[in-house]
Amino acid sequence: MSVTIKDVAKKADVAPSTVSRVISDSPRISEKTKRRVRSVMEEIGYHINYNGRVLVSKSTQTIGIVTKVSSVHSFDNPFFSEMLRGISDSCHESDYSLYLTTGNTEESIYKEVVKMVQGKRVDGVIVLYSRADDPVISYLRKSDCPFVMIGKPADRTSETMYVDNDNIQASLDVTDHLMKLGHKRIAFIGGDSQFEVARDRLNGFHQAFTKRGWKADDSWIRHIQTSSPDAQKVVDDLLELEDAPTAMVVTDDYNAMRVMNALRSRGLSLPQEMSIVGFNNTMIARLSTPALTTVDTQSVQLGYQSAEMLMDKLKHPDRINRSMIIPTIIVERESCIQKKDKGE
Amino acid sequence: MSVTIKDVAKKADVAPSTVSRVISDSPRISEKTKRRVRSVMEEIGYHINYNGRVLVSKSTQTIGIVTKVSSVHSFDNPFFSEMLRGISDSCHESDYSLYLTTGNTEESIYKEVVKMVQGKRVDGVIVLYSRADDPVISYLRKSDCPFVMIGKPADRTSETMYVDNDNIQASLDVTDHLMKLGHKRIAFIGGDSQFEVARDRLNGFHQAFTKRGWKADDSWIRHIQTSSPDAQKVVDDLLELEDAPTAMVVTDDYNAMRVMNALRSRGLSLPQEMSIVGFNNTMIARLSTPALTTVDTQSVQLGYQSAEMLMDKLKHPDRINRSMIIPTIIVERESCIQKKDKGE
DNA sequence: ATCTCATATGAAATCGTTACCATGAAATAA
DNA sequence: TTATTTCATGGTAACGATTTCATATGAGAT
Structure with a gap:
C-alpha cells in the first residue's frame, strides 16, 4: 500500500535497519549512505508511519x-x-x-x-x-x-x-482592593462549588474580612453555575437584602458579565451603583462596558x-x-x- | 511489560486469535468461551493497545x-x-x-x-x-x-x-434588515480578507445595495484583523467621513464588540447613534450592551x-x-x- | 604478516493486533 | 454408513517500525 522503510531499503540497496538509523540521524551511519537513503526517500515519497514506531518505541509524543x-x-x-x-x-x-x-x-x-x-x-x-x-x-x-x-x-x-x-491570596487581594475603595458589604459569587478553585477563592474572600476584623455575612455568599440561567435570581436576591452589597467579587469573567447584565436590567448604573471584579482576565473582560477589573490568572x-x-x-x-x-x-x-x- | 492479548490467551487456554475475536465480539465464538476469556481479561487487567490494532487494521478512529x-x-x-x-x-x-x-x-x-x-x-x-x-x-x-x-x-x-x-445571502439579508430600518449609509467591516467567507459577505453586502438600485460607497468598506488593534482607527476614519454611516455590518461578533467600544470611546451612544450587526451569535453577542443583533451561523x-x-x-x-x-x-x-x- | 579494534552495515527478533487459512469435531445430507 | 457442511477455534504471517547482536571491512599497532 504505502511506501515503507523496506521499500526505501530495497531501492537504496541497504538494510531496513540502516534506513531506520538514517531517519533518526544516527551518527553510526556514514554521510554518504545517509545522503543516498535520503534521496531515495525523497524520490519514492517515503513518510514514516508513526503507529509502527509507537508500537516498538512505546512513545507517542x-x-x-x-x-x-x-x-x-x-x-x-x-x-x-x-x-x-x-x-x-x-x-x-x-x-x-x-x-x-x-x-x-x-x-x-x-x-x-x-x-x-x-x-x-x-x-x-x-x-x-x-x-x-x-x-x-x-x-x-x-x-x-x-x-x-x-x-x-x-x-x-x-x-x-x-x-x-494562589487563589486564596488572589481572592484576598482582590477583596481587599474593594475594601480599600471603601466597600464593606461585598458579595461573593462563586462558580460551580465542586471545584477546588471555588473553595480557595471563597476562603481568601473570608480572610480579607478576618484580616480587618470584619465578618462577611452568609447571605452575601452565592454560587451560580455557568450552565444555568440563575444569574438574575442571584442578583435579585442580593439586591433585596436589607443591607445590599455595594460590591461583588465574581469568580469568573463570564459570570461577572452575566451579573453585570442582571444588575443593569434592575436599573443599576455601573460602576456607580455597584463595583464588580471578575477573574481570569479573558477577552470578554476587555470588551465589556464598563471594562471589567479582573484578576489575571494568566491562563x-x-x-x-x-x-x-x-x-x-x-x-x-x-x-x-x-x-x-x-x-x-x-x-x-x-x-x-x-x-x-x-x-x- | 503490559498485559497483552497473548497473556490473556495463555491464561484462558485459547489462541490469541480467539481473544481478538472476543474483543470484536465475533459471532463465531461461543458464548461460553467469550465469558471465560472476558473474565480472564478482567482478572489480569487486560486493555487493548490501539497502536497494535491501528497498525494492522489501518483505521485510527x-x-x-x-x-x-x-x-x-x-x-x-x-x-x-x-x-x-x-x-x-x-x-x-x-x-x-x-x-x-x-x-x-x-x-x-x-x-x-x-x-x-x-x-x-x-x-x-x-x-x-x-x-x-x-x-x-x-x-x-x-x-x-x-x-x-x-x-x-x-x-x-x-x-x-x-x-x-450561505454567507452571501446571510450578508444580503442582514444588510437589508438595516435598510428596512431606514439606514442607507451602511459601513461594512470585514475580517481578514484572505478567507473566503470575507469575500462572500462583502459580496452579499453589495448585492443588498444593488437590489435596491443603490450603491455602497467604497469608503464604507473596511477590514480589521482580529489580531491587530486597528478597530479604533477604522471607526475614527468612518466617523470622519463627510457622510458618516449610520449603521455597520461587522462580520464577526468579536470585532463588533471592539467596534462598539471604539464608537463609545468617541462619545456615541449605542444603539441610538449607530446600529450594529455582528456575525456568529457567539456568547459575547448575548453579553454585550446593547445586546448584539447578529447573524447566527450556527457554529x-x-x-x-x-x-x-x-x-x-x-x-x-x-x-x-x-x-x-x-x-x-x-x-x-x-x-x-x-x-x-x-x-x- | 598478524592481531586488534573501530566503524559501517546487515539480519532477525520484537512490539500487540488482526486476518487469512487450516483443522478437528459435530451436524446434516445422501 | 459415508460424504458434505457448518462451527468453533488454532496457527501464523503480516502491519511498519526499532533495536540488539553479529559481521565484514579496513586502519593502525606490533
Whole structure:
C-alpha cells in the first residue's frame, strides 16, 4: 500500500535497519549512505508511519487533554480556550501533539481517559480542572501514567504534579482592593462549588474580612453555575437584602458579565451603583462596558507551564514531581470605583 | 511489560486469535468461551493497545483538526471553540477521537498536517477555515486523505466536501434588515480578507445595495484583523467621513464588540447613534450592551455536520462527496434601531 | 604478516493486533 | 454408513517500525 522503510531499503540497496538509523540521524551511519537513503526517500515519497514506531518505541509524543464534565460549556468559556492555547504552544515547541477527550458526561469522560491511557494513545495527560473525589484522578494515579492537573489537587497534594494560582491570596487581594475603595458589604459569587478553585477563592474572600476584623455575612455568599440561567435570581436576591452589597467579587469573567447584565436590567448604573471584579482576565473582560477589573490568572501561562511540566516529567521520569504557582495580577479597569458615602 | 492479548490467551487456554475475536465480539465464538476469556481479561487487567490494532487494521478512529494560522487568536474567538464543540459532540457519538494541530505559523501547520496524515495518525481531517491558495488543501487533495472544510472552497468546489453557510445571502439579508430600518449609509467591516467567507459577505453586502438600485460607497468598506488593534482607527476614519454611516455590518461578533467600544470611546451612544450587526451569535453577542443583533451561523452545527460528513465518508469511501449549507438566522437584539430622521 | 579494534552495515527478533487459512469435531445430507 | 457442511477455534504471517547482536571491512599497532 504505502511506501515503507523496506521499500526505501530495497531501492537504496541497504538494510531496513540502516534506513531506520538514517531517519533518526544516527551518527553510526556514514554521510554518504545517509545522503543516498535520503534521496531515495525523497524520490519514492517515503513518510514514516508513526503507529509502527509507537508500537516498538512505546512513545507517542502525544499528550491527552481532559476537560471538565461541563465541557459542553467549557469551550464557551474563553478561560479554557486560553489554557488550551498555552498547552498547544508549549507542545508545538517540543513537537508533541494533542489528543482531546470528547465526552460530555462524567461517565464517558472517564471511559475516554481509560481508553487513551490504557490504549497507549498518549504519553501523559493534562487535567484542566480539579475537584474532590474525581474518578479520573484516582484512575490516573493507579495507572502509572504521568499527569499534571491545573488547579490544586483535592488531596495527596505533595505527590501530585499541578500548576495553579494562589487563589486564596488572589481572592484576598482582590477583596481587599474593594475594601480599600471603601466597600464593606461585598458579595461573593462563586462558580460551580465542586471545584477546588471555588473553595480557595471563597476562603481568601473570608480572610480579607478576618484580616480587618470584619465578618462577611452568609447571605452575601452565592454560587451560580455557568450552565444555568440563575444569574438574575442571584442578583435579585442580593439586591433585596436589607443591607445590599455595594460590591461583588465574581469568580469568573463570564459570570461577572452575566451579573453585570442582571444588575443593569434592575436599573443599576455601573460602576456607580455597584463595583464588580471578575477573574481570569479573558477577552470578554476587555470588551465589556464598563471594562471589567479582573484578576489575571494568566491562563495561557497556566496551560503552557502544565505542558512544560508534563513533558519534563516524560523526559525524566525519575525526577521528583514538581508543582508550580503562577502569580496572579489584578488588572484594574473601570468596573470598580470608590464608594461614595463612606459612612452609613 | 503490559498485559497483552497473548497473556490473556495463555491464561484462558485459547489462541490469541480467539481473544481478538472476543474483543470484536465475533459471532463465531461461543458464548461460553467469550465469558471465560472476558473474565480472564478482567482478572489480569487486560486493555487493548490501539497502536497494535491501528497498525494492522489501518483505521485510527481519529480525526485531525486544522485551525487557521491565526490559531493564536482563533482559540480566543468563541466561534472556533463552538465549532470544536460541535465536532467534539459528533465524534463522541461515533466513538472517534480528536487530534489537534498545534502550530501557529503557516509553515508549521502545513508540516503538522503532512505529519498526521502521512504518519497515519488520523483517518480524516477537518479544516476549520477556507482560503485561496492554501498549501494544506493542495496537500490534502494530493494525498487521498478524506477531508471536509468549513467554509466554501476557493476552487474545485464540486469535488470538495464542505459545510458552509450561505454567507452571501446571510450578508444580503442582514444588510437589508438595516435598510428596512431606514439606514442607507451602511459601513461594512470585514475580517481578514484572505478567507473566503470575507469575500462572500462583502459580496452579499453589495448585492443588498444593488437590489435596491443603490450603491455602497467604497469608503464604507473596511477590514480589521482580529489580531491587530486597528478597530479604533477604522471607526475614527468612518466617523470622519463627510457622510458618516449610520449603521455597520461587522462580520464577526468579536470585532463588533471592539467596534462598539471604539464608537463609545468617541462619545456615541449605542444603539441610538449607530446600529450594529455582528456575525456568529457567539456568547459575547448575548453579553454585550446593547445586546448584539447578529447573524447566527450556527457554529456548533457547522462543526457537528462537518464531523458527521467526514465520518460518513470514512465509512463509505465510495460514496460521492457531498456538501452542506447550514441555514443562518438573524437574531435580533438591541443593537439596531430604526433610523430617526429618514429624510436628510 | 598478524592481531586488534573501530566503524559501517546487515539480519532477525520484537512490539500487540488482526486476518487469512487450516483443522478437528459435530451436524446434516445422501 | 459415508460424504458434505457448518462451527468453533488454532496457527501464523503480516502491519511498519526499532533495536540488539553479529559481521565484514579496513586502519593502525606490533
